Amino acid sequence: MLKVLNVVGARPNFMKVAPIVAAMKRRPASFQPLVVHTGQHYDAAMSDSFFRDLELPQPDTHLGVGSASHAAQTAAVMERFEPVVLYEKPDWVLVVGDVNSTLACALVCVKLGVKVAHVEAGLRSRDRTMPEEINRLLTDQIANLLLTPSEDAGENLRAEGIPPERIRFVGNVMIDSLLQNLERARKSQARTKLGVADADYAVLTLHRPSNVDRADTFARILSALETIAQTLPVIFPVHPRTRKTIAELGFSDRIATIKNLRLIDPLGYLDFLSLYSGARLVLTDSGGIQEETTALGIPCLTLRENTERPITVELGTNVVVGTDTARIVAGASAALNGSAKKTTRQPPLWDGRTSERILDALEDQKTEARASW
Ligand code: UD1
Numbered sequence: 001m002l003k004v005l006n007v008v009g010a011r012p013n014f015m016k017v018a019p020i021v022a023a024m025k026r027r028p029a030s031f032q033p034l035v036v037h038t039g040q041h042y043d044a045a046m047s048d049s050f051f052r053d054l055e056l057p058q059p060d061t062h063l064g065v066g067s068a069s070h071a072a073q074t075a076a077v078m079e080r081f082e083p084v085v086l087y088e089k090p091d092w093v094l095v096v097g098d099v100n101s102t103l104a105c106a107l108v109c110v111k112l113g114v115k116v117a118h119v120e121a122g123l124r125s126r127d128r129t130m131p132e133e134i135n136r137l138l139t140d141q142i143a144n145l146l147l148t149p150s151e152d153a154g155e156n157l158r159a160e161g162i163p164p165e166r167i168r169f170v171g172n173v174m175i176d177s178l179l180q181n182l183e184r185a186r187k188s189q190a191r192t193k194l195g196v197a198d199a200d201y202a203v204l205t206l207h208r209p210s211n212v213d214r215a216d217t218f219a220r221i222l223s224a225l226e227t228i229a230q231t232l233p234v235i236f237p238v239h240p241r242t243r244k245t246i247a248e249l250g251f252s253d254r255i256a257t258i259k260n261l262r263l264i265d266p267l268g269y270l271d272f273l274s275l276y277s278g279a280r281l282v283l284t285d286s287g288g289i290q291e292e293t294t295a296l297g298i299p300c301l302t303l304r305e306n307t308e309r310p311i312t313v314e315l316g317t318n319v320v321v322g323t324d325t326a327r328i329v330a331g332a333s334a335a336l337n338g339s340a341k342k343t344t345r346q347p348p349l350w351d352g353r354t355s356e357r358i359l360d361a362l363e364d365q366k367t368e369a370r371a372s373w
Contacts, residue, residue: 009101171349
């Protein structure tokens with residue numbers, strides 16, 4: 001029996017951990033899963049609603065760290081997570097993605113000699129100004145088992161000198177959640193409530209500090225939206241960080257005058273899935289949404305200069321257009337007039353069975369040295 005502490009912290013973690021915990025519960029003779037929530041995200045709309053939608057069990061432990069500077073937040077997670085690990089004495093700690101909680105918990109474990117598995121290992125944007133890139137690089141250096149979503153991720157790790165026996169290609173666990181919830185999302189009333197049930201519309205998400213904390217970049221994106229919204233309505237669920245910077249940067253009035261750009265509160269998992277799965281076009285700076293749109297064949301424009309998920313460009317529907325106004329508008333036109341590339345493929349192992357492969361990988365490690373509790 002393997003006792004596993006599964007860590008969640010921020011919104012993009014919940015849909016990765018939910019199918020893993022569910023799979024562990026289906027193998028009770030082999031796994032005892034516990035859920036630890038660091039509290040990096042805490043608003044009902046950023047956290048609680050995801051537990052409900054994804055049927056993720058309530059956390060066994062909540063660290064309640066909340067928002068702070070990167071250093072203070074990372075330090076608070078470390079301080080509060082260490083006693084939990086010492087008390088629970090797990091065989092494995094499982095961390096996902098690239099948020100501050102991911103690195104903080106991995107660091108605690110490596111210092112205690114507790115084994116860490118990193119799900120979504122090996123992704124690289126090669127942009128070290130992104131906080132997530134630092135979290136990814138460092139977590140992968142110290143984790144014992146690196147579970148990769150795509151072949152390029154394994155190549156990145158090997159190029160960094162990580163021994164191949166620490167790397168396992170398992171596929172994309174977010175797609176497990178997506179496929180499991182598509183049917184339930186059809187019952188969502190989100191599209192009807194927004195009045196777009198039978199309409200063409202685009203969906204926009206923005207929350208990267210490099211886009212929303214900088215007036216010049218944000219202004220270039222708004223200029224593009226002024227043009228795109230003349231063609232079709234753009235629904236914009238606004239991340240709390242972005243809501244704050246819109247006010248701080250003085251963009252509220254300008255945004256209010258863009259007819260057809262509709263700002264709404266962040267949506268839960270099922271409502272958001274319902275919304276973007278019906279969209280003609282998605283514009284985003286999120287990592288996960290690049291993958292989800294590829295899985296569903298929805299055209300996606302990534303408003304960043306790079307992506308750590310190149311497979312969504314090579315095989316999927318994603319086009320990295322950056323933050324230049326003309327490039328965003330041209331990308332949107334190509335997607336809407338049908339001149340964008342049409343033949344797309346599902347990346348290998350994005351098949352809804354990644355959580356089972358993650359459990360197999362953990363079980364295969366059983367024979368290796370156990371933590372010395
Ligand atoms: C974090 C992750 C990012 C991920 C994003 C998804 C890091 C470094 N960043 O960014 O990788 O893509 O989550 O959402 O880990 N806030 C609230 N309520 C909340 C959470 C945040 O109001 O529940 C506000 C606070 O003002 C906070 C700000 O949003 O200061 C930023 O939150 P933070 O967790 O620091 O980073 P995110 O931008 O959410």
